[in-house]
Amino acid sequence: xxxxxxxxxxxxxxxxxxxxxxxxxxxxxxxxxxxxxxxxxxxxxxxxxxxxxxxxxxxxxxxxxxxxxxxxxxxxxxxxxxxxxxxxxxxxxxxxxxxxxxxxxxxxxxxxxxxxxxxxxxxxxxxxxxxxxxxxxxxxxxxxxxxxxxxxxxxxxxxxxxxxxxxxxxxxxxxxxxxxxxxxxxxxxxxxxxxxxx
Amino acid sequence: xxxxxxxxxxxxxxxxxxxxxxxxxxxxxxxxxxxxxxxxxxxxxxxxxxxxxxxxxxxxxxxxxxxxxxxxxxxxxxxxxxxxxxxxxxxxxxxxxxxxxxxxxxxxxxxxxxx
Numbered sequence: 173x174x175x176x177x178x179x180x181x182x183x184x185x186x187x188x189x190x191x192x193x194x195x196x197x198x199x200x201x202x203x204x205x206x207x208x209x210x211x212x213x214x215x216x217x218x219x220x221x222x223x224x225x226x227x228x229x230x231x232x233x234x235x236x237x238x239x240x241x242x243x244x245x246x247x248x249x250x251x252x253x254x255x256x257x258x259x260x261x262x263x264x265x266x267x268x269x270x271x272x273x274x275x276x277x278x279x280x281x282x283x284x285x286x287x288x289x290x291x292x293x294x295x296x297x298x299x300x301x302x303x304x305x306x307x308x309x310x311x312x313x314x315x316x317x318x319x320x321x322x323x324x325x326x327x328x329x330x331x332x333x334x335x336x337x338x339x340x341x342x343x344x345x346x347x348x349x350x351x352x353x354x355x356x357x358x359x360x361x362x363x364x365x366x367x368x369x370x
Numbered sequence: 371x372x373x374x375x376x377x378x379x380x381x382x383x384x385x386x387x388x389x390x391x392x393x394x395x396x397x398x399x400x401x402x403x404x405x406x407x408x409x410x411x412x413x414x415x416x417x418x419x420x421x422x423x424x425x426x427x428x429x430x431x432x433x434x435x436x437x438x439x440x441x442x443x444x445x446x447x448x449x450x451x452x453x454x455x456x457x458x459x460x461x462x463x464x465x466x467x468x469x470x471x472x473x474x475x476x477x478x479x480x481x482x483x484x485x
Contacts, residue, residue: 258484290446293446293448294448296448297448297449297450298450298452300450301450301451301452302452304452305452305453305454309454318453318454318455318456318460318481319453319454319455320434320451320452320453320454320455320462320479320481321451321452321453322436322449322450322451322477323448323449323450323451324438324447324448324449325447325448325449325450326440326445326446326447326448327445327446329443329444329445330443331440331441331442331443331445332404332406332409332440332441333438333439333440333441333447334409334410334412334413334438334439334440335413335436335437335438335439336410336413336414336416336417336436336437336438337417337434337435337436337437338414338417338418338421338434338435339421339432339433339434339435340421340424340425340432340433341432341433341434341481342432346432363436365434365479367432367434367455367481369456369481369484370483370484
């Protein structure tokens with residue numbers, strides 16, 4: 173069965189089409205503008221007629237609730253703004269010299285009269301690393317710095333040891349401090365790295 | 371190199387870092403005996419090569435690599451570390467290696483960078 177064509181739309185299309193041929197664009201912009209305005213008006217009227225009262229009420233409520241929630245959230249942010257906690261540079265740069273003095277005091281106090289013992293020195297090395305880290309962290313309070321303490325401990329014997337370190341970090345904020353202790357029985361190398369956290 | 375998405379939370383992969391370091395050690399002092407004249411050069415090469423491999427991964431970390439090489443003479447060697455950092459994002463790995471004439475201990479510390 174042939175579809176019934178809407179005469180109104182067909183006439184509107186025909187009115188827009190040029191008389192010269194098929195498929196060409198209308199040549200009169202004023203007529204096109206008028207036709208578009210008429211089309212918009214028809215859509216607007218259709219929208220009012222087709223919406224039911226219930227659906228309009230629901231959509232209106234949803235929109236109101238969304239708007240009120242976002243407005244309340246924005247208001248709370250305005251009253252209690254969240255601080256930006258990113259600080260690219262430290263207020264107080266870590267002092268390697270001060271850290272070295274603290275390390276020297278802790279290591280000398282702990283190892284002054286110590287003797288090397290293969291079984292006990294394993295725990296001694298761990299204890300020394302913890303003590304140095306806590307001392308630097310608690311006595312010299314540098315904000316936003318992460319601390320890494322590395323200790324090497326061994327007997328004083330006819331053997332050779334070489335220790336080397338490299339890093340990829342921010343040279344303006346990050347630094348290190350080292351201290352080497354030696355007595356008649358053992359030696360201890362303590363290196364402390366301070367890395368800034370932005 | 372992987373593409374890094376700024377919102378991704380990345381934690382340090384110790385196994386992967388350990389493999390890179392082992393390869394570096396093997397390539398530099400794999401088949402050689404201890405030599406006092408060359409040990410400085412060896413330790414510097416090990417840390418620099420390891421650092422280069424780690425940085426090539428393109429992860430958002432600051433790295434510290436430490437290497438200690440000791441001649442085998444019957445003496446013991448103890449290493450320890452203590453860290454004050456964010457345990458969810460930062461990490462370390464320690465690689466112990468030895469051959470007939472020397473010990474090598476390499477420590478890698480990775481500190482996350484906030485982007």
